[in-house]
Amino acid sequence: MxxxxxxxxxxxxxxxxxxxxxxxxxxxxxxxxxxxxxxxxxxxxxxxxxxxxxxxxxxxxxxxxxxxxxNPHAQYGDILQAESLTGAELGRFDGPFRHDPNDVGTTGWxxxxxxxxxxxxxxxxxxxxxxxxxxxxxxxxxxxxxxxxxxxxxxxxxxxxxxxxxxxxxxxxxxxxxxxxxxxxHHGQGVFGGQMNIIFHADLDPYVAGRTFFLCFVSNPQVKGVLGKLGGADSDRWVLAPSLPPGADHRAYGTEDCVELVRAAVGVPDLPVEVESATSWEIAAWVAxxxxxxxxxxxxxxxxxxxxxxxxxxxxxxxxxxxxxxxxxxxxxxxxxxxxxxxxxxxxxxxxxxxxxxxxxxxxxxxGLDEAAAARHRPETTVLFGHVYRSDAVLREVGDEDDAVVEDPTAPTGRPGTRAPHLPLVRQGKEVPLHDLLDRDFWLLAGPDGHAWQAAAASRGLSFHHVGKEEPPAVVDHFLTRYGIGPTGAVLLRPDGFIAWRTPGEVADPAESLTAVLDRVLRRAPGTDDTPPASGATRHTMT
CATH class of the missing domain: 3.50.50.60 (FAD/NAD(P)-binding domain)
Structure with missing residues (x-):
């Protein structure tokens, strides 16, 4: 026992x-x-x-x-490129974390x-x-x-x-x-190289020289890596993440080696540096x-x-x-x-x-990017919000034969398997973004004339929102267009905010339809045993 x-x-x-x-x-x-x-x-x-x-x-x-x-320098957003912190500046670019997703998401990075x-x-x-x-x-x-x-x-x-x-x-x-x-x-392209994280203490304010940046990418013959501040305005705590050759282990780098890497990144050969800790990890690409x-x-x-x-x-x-x-x-x-x-x-x-x-x-x-890889590049918004799930927990529609893993979330289809497009709903007179509601429950959203869906949702234990009861016409039009339904239609949302099912218009028996849909999405069949097939136990020892 x-x-x-x-x-x-x-x-x-x-x-x-x-x-x-x-x-x-x-x-x-x-x-x-x-x-x-x-x-x-x-x-x-x-x-x-x-x-x-x-x-x-x-x-x-x-x-x-x-x-x-x-992070202390988060408000600066951009990234400085330089030979070293005191060396020649090679340029600046907007950090990849400042491109907020337009009206696709509820919030930003x-x-x-x-x-x-x-x-x-x-x-x-x-x-x-x-x-x-x-x-x-x-x-x-x-x-x-x-x-x-x-x-x-x-x-x-x-x-x-x-x-x-x-x-x-x-x-x-x-x-x-x-x-x-x-x-x-696992499968994939494998290991590209290694990287260390060196947390250290040093007074770098004289070398920052009043410049603002979120991160500083440094590149010179001694070190290639990223510098970032960890503490607040008066802190001397920083991190350097230098690249390592494939297979290299940070344990081969002693304290003095780490000090020399920091000095090379800053560009000051005699900089006083106190190393707090160091660790390493692989830069790799694979999937189980x-x-x-x-x-x-x-x-x-x-x-x-x-x-x-x-x-x-x-x-x-x-x-x-x-x-x-x-x-x-x-x-x-x-x-x-x-x-x-x-x-x-x-x-x-x-x-x-x-x-x-x-x-x-x-x-x-x-x-440098080869043309084949460049052709596969997708915008950040698509990578973050454009997922299309094809699974037994989604009721795929007749005619939906597209097996693409993503779609452009700025032009959503509203089809089952996609993330529910952002909506500024109104509940009890207060505007509430749709995804603020999607926490634990299944939700049913109905069009402005979909009155019959409310009782059906209640009878099946679903949370419900009648789009158009309090929302202005522009939001209602946005809902109907982006979700691909008519005024009497409805959309079933999963707890993760993905669309499980939709119907463009009214049905003969809304409660019966919801029961059938939920049974399929939740993989349940009344009267059947939910216990998995018996199998022999297999022991695994951790090393």
Missing amino acids: ADETTEVLIVGGSMVGLAQALFLARQGIRSLLVERHAEISAHPRAQAASPRTMELLRALGLEDAVRARE TLIGQDRLEPVLRERAEGLGADIRFATEMTEFSQDAEGVTAVVRDLGDGSERTVRARYMVAADGSRAPIRTSLGIG DRFRSGRVLLAGDCAHVMPPTGGFGGNMGIQDAHNLAWKLALVLRGAAGPELLDSYEQERAPVAEFTVDQGVIRYLQRS
Whole structure:
């Protein structure tokens, strides 16, 4: 018998694991998160929360808390290119995180390092009941038809406990020990090179010389990398992220090596430098061959890795966690069949393939872009908001034969599988962006003459909004045009803000139609057994 039980065991307490715990807690699902490190990393790593990520966090009421922790120089936005901080300037360009998505999204980029975002996620997750344990590692696990049994070790006192969970989410990073133990491979272009993060203290104000920039890209014979300030106006705490050759390990670089790299980046050979810490990581591009093995699901870097250009990687992982959370919650509550979880890989794997490719294209732009890659380039807004899901959790329409993974979100089709276009709704006299409402529930939006849909939605436990009851005509026209329905039509939105189904006009029995739609989307069949087929347990030892 297990020492303790939980609904979901999350392995990995970085940004994706913490987001998974948060989104599950918001859905009312208990989770246990274990992380082998003693505390949140001091290294910024991911540098920005995308408009789509901010949209998800805004719906949880976290936008202000996240923006309050933006990086000290976030307001400057642009990027300086120079031989060194004191050397010749090579140019400036707008940072990739300042192109807000027009009227496509609810909010814009937030320039926040991972080290600043993770405490916000952790605090809210724990406040909602998530059990988060740092300095705790999972040493082995096995799974059977009904759940996962894992052994976790407290690295403080060495004690071990057995945990029984109904599902496990692997958020254990790009080294992916869980994915490897499951025998799941990966494919893609592989490793391009390496990069270090060196956190250091030095007085650089005389060399900044009053210039404003978010980041400084330096390039000279001694070092190629990125300089960024970590502390406030009076702080001397900075980070240098120098590029490394493929296969290089930062452990081969001693403190003096790091000092010399910093001095080369600043352009001052005798600069006093105190190195706080250093770490390294690979710049790579690959996608896991599968995102699921039985009751174990992969999220974040253990499922897909992409170059940092564009800022897509960490944000993709947070969105994995959000996609997975509402599906796990419905399955665990018995409101959906377990087959609903199949749609996680069906939806996120193609999007990962596309986004990894877009990250590679942007990485190659730094060293010259070949024509074939340039032809695949898509605008940032499309990468962030243009996903088209093709899965069993979407009711694809007759005649919709397009298998494209994305569409232009500035010209939305409103077809099932796409993100619901932004709408400024009015509720009780107050304007509320549509995606602020899309937190936990399914929503039904009906046209101005779709009165019959309200009672049908209530009878099926759906949240409902009658577009046109309070909205001005321009918003109603916007809704009907962008969602592709008539005045008596309706649109069913999933908890993640994607369109599950739509009908252009009225139907004979709205309640019966909604029942049939929900049964298909949620993969449930009344009277059938929701328990997966029995299978023998397979043990996996973590290394």
